[in-house]
Structure formats: C-alpha cells, structure tokens
Amino acid sequence: MRLTSSLMAAMTAFLALPAMAQEGLEIVGKPVDGKMGFQPAATELARDLQWLDGMINVIIIAIVIFVTALLVIVMIRYNRKTNATPASFTHNSPIEIAWTIIPIVILVFIGAFSLPVLFKQQEIPEGEINIKVTGYQWYWGYEYTDHDFAFDSYMIGAPATGGDNRMTPEVEAQLIEAGYSKDEFLLATDTSVVVPVGKTVVMTVTGADVIHSWTIPAFGVKQDAVPGRLAQLWFNAEKEGVYFGQCSELCGQAHAYMPITVKVVSEEAYAEWLDGAIEEYAGTPRSVDVAQAD
Numbered sequence: 001m002r003l004t005s006s007l008m009a010a011m012t013a014f015l016a017l018p019a020m021a022q023e024g025l026e027i028v029g030k031p032v033d034g035k036m037g038f039q040p041a042a043t044e045l046a047r048d049l050q051w052l053d054g055m056i057n058v059i060i061i062a063i064v065i066f067v068t069a070l071l072v073i074v075m076i077r078y079n080r081k082t083n084a085t086p087a088s089f090t091h092n093s094p095i096e097i098a099w100t101i102i103p104i105v106i107l108v109f110i111g112a113f114s115l116p117v118l119f120k121q122q123e124i125p126e127g128e129i130n131i132k133v134t135g136y137q138w139y140w141g142y143e144y145t146d147h148d149f150a151f152d153s154y155m156i157g158a159p160a161t162g163g164d165n166r167m168t169p170e171v172e173a174q175l176i177e178a179g180y181s182k183d184e185f186l187l188a189t190d191t192s193v194v195v196p197v198g199k200t201v202v203m204t205v206t207g208a209d210v211i212h213s214w215t216i217p218a219f220g221v222k223q224d225a226v227p228g229r230l231a232q233l234w235f236n237a238e239k240e241g242v243y244f245g246q247c248s249e250l251c252g253q254a255h256a257y258m259p260i261t262v263k264v265v266s267e268e269a270y271a272e273w274l275d276g277a278i279e280e281y282a283g284t285p286r287s288v289d290v291a292q293a294d
C-alpha cells in the first residue's frame with residue numbers, strides 16, 4: 001500500500017509538468033461512442049471539408065437513386081416474360097452524348113467546390129507559431145522551432161509512462177491526475193501540443209523510422225509523416241479546448257498507442273505555458289530577439 005502511494009506520488013510529480021496547462025479546458029475534439037459523422041469543426045478548413053462532404057453526399061445519393069430506379073425499370077419492363085422479343089438496335093447517339101456530358105458536368109461542378117478547399121488546405125500560410133512534429137515508433141516528438149525547445153509526447157498508459165498500453169487502476173489515476181477521465185484512455189498524452197486560439201499554426205511533419213500520420217480530425221488536417229521528407233499542414237483553431245487525434249498510418253505493433261493531444265488555450269495561458277516550457281525544456285526565451293538586437 002505504501003509502495004502504491006509513493007508510486008502515485010512519483011507519478012504525480014512526473015506529470016506535474018508546466019506542459020499540463022489544462023485547467024478548465026473543455027474536451028472538444030473527441031470521438032464519441034455510437035455517434036456517426038464528424039467531430040465538431042474547430043477551424044474554417046474543417047467547416048469547409050464537412051460542408052463539401054455533405055454537398056457531395058447529396059449528389060451521390062441522387063445518382064444512386066437514379067441508377068437504382070433505372071435498374072428496377074429494366075428488370076420489370078424488359079425481362080423475358082414482359083418483353084419476349086427484345087429490340088436489336090445497338091446505338092443511340094443522343095443518349096450516348098448525354099451519358100458522357102452529364103457526368104463531366106457533375107465532376108466539373110464538384111471540382112469547382114473541392115479544388116478551392118484543397119488549395120486552402122495545401123497552400124501553407126506564414127505561421128505565427130511553427131512546430132515540427134516527428135513520428136516515432138510509437139510516440140510523437142514536438143519541436144517549437146521559434147523557441148528551440150523540444151519534448152516527446154507519450155500516451156498515458158504507454159510503457160514510457162509506466163504502463164503497458166492497457167487500462168489499469170494506475171493508468172486511470174494518471175489520467176485523472178492529468179485532468180482527463182477514464183474515457184480518454186488511448187487518446188490522452190502526458191505532454192501535449194499547446195497552441196493559442198485564433199493563431200495560424202504551421203506544423204512541419206516528418207517521420208523518424210517508418211511512415212506515421214499526424215491528424216486532428218476537428219481541425220480538418222491529416223498529414224503523413226514520411227522519413228527523410230518534410231511535409232506541412234496548417235490550422236487556425238477558433239475554439240479553446242482539448243482536441244484528440246491518433247496516428248493514422250499503420251506504423252507497427254503499437255500504432256494504436258500513439259495518440260495526439262492538442263490544447264488550444266487563450267493567448268495569456270499560451271504565453272504562460274511557453275515560459276514554463278522554455279524553462280523546463282531549456283529553450284530560447286521569448287525575449288531573445290530583443291536581447292540580440294542591442
């Protein structure tokens with residue numbers, strides 16, 4: 001019992017990092033049991049993507065209904081019983097032109113809406129916050145390149161945090177200590193990406209060993225982390241809260257145990273966290289530009 005309590009105290013100390021700035025943050029981006037559809041959109045990009053999905057769904061449903069109706073009509077009116085002697089013509093130019101032109105029009109229509117969204121996602125703006133993320137088997141490493149500090153982010157309950165990727169009372173205690181609940185097991189990490197609300201964040205994504213994929217569904221971003229290559233994604237989160245993602249490229253045995261936690265906080269809370277993180281991880285202080293100027 002005493003061993004357990006001293007273990008808990010050690011865990012508490014371990015988890016009491018400045019990176020835990022989470023007080024009062026609502027968990028926004030999270031999968032929910034038994035629900036369908038998307039997580040709430042927290043960026044303009046995610047809103048656009050979800051709208052596009054809805055619009056294309058309408059087109060898909062209309063086409064499915066149309067084709068199904070044609071099939072049913074053919075089965076009823078042109079089966080062997082009702083149509084004993086079938087017609088023997090082989091061509092019908094107006095219909096052939098129509099079934100070539102109409103799909104083109106549909107595709108051009110879809111393209112007119114999907115390409116702007118694609119460009120918005122893939123044209124990387126100037127970042128106000130720049131973070132490099134590296135996928136490892138099986139955790140994520142983050143580098144705040146503006147301030148020269150880096151830290152790793154492990155799932156709570158992963159071997160690096162004293163677990164074995166399974167839910168145990170100790171893991172539950174760690175989750176609660178870190179401000180999460182049992183439900184966030186497999187999603188919550190010990191340290192997390194902290195970014196200010198309403199700022200453009202550019203993430204440079206790469207892999208260290210095999211291909212991983214970094215995503216936050218509520219932001220509408222997903223990018224493969226390929227070893228030896230740098231790719232980028234960007235987001236500008238509109239709502240404070242905690243957002244979860246999971247590695248989205250099958251990367252090995254513990255692929256399911258390298259989740260992503262992003263905390264979107266107020267600018268003040270971000271500045272506070274940044275100062276703490278710079279100290280904790282020996283980064284370059286925020287005032288460095290001023291200091292170098294004189």
Ligand SMILES: [Cu+2]
Pocket residue numbers: 135136138211212213247248249250251255258
């Ligand atoms: Cu992975």
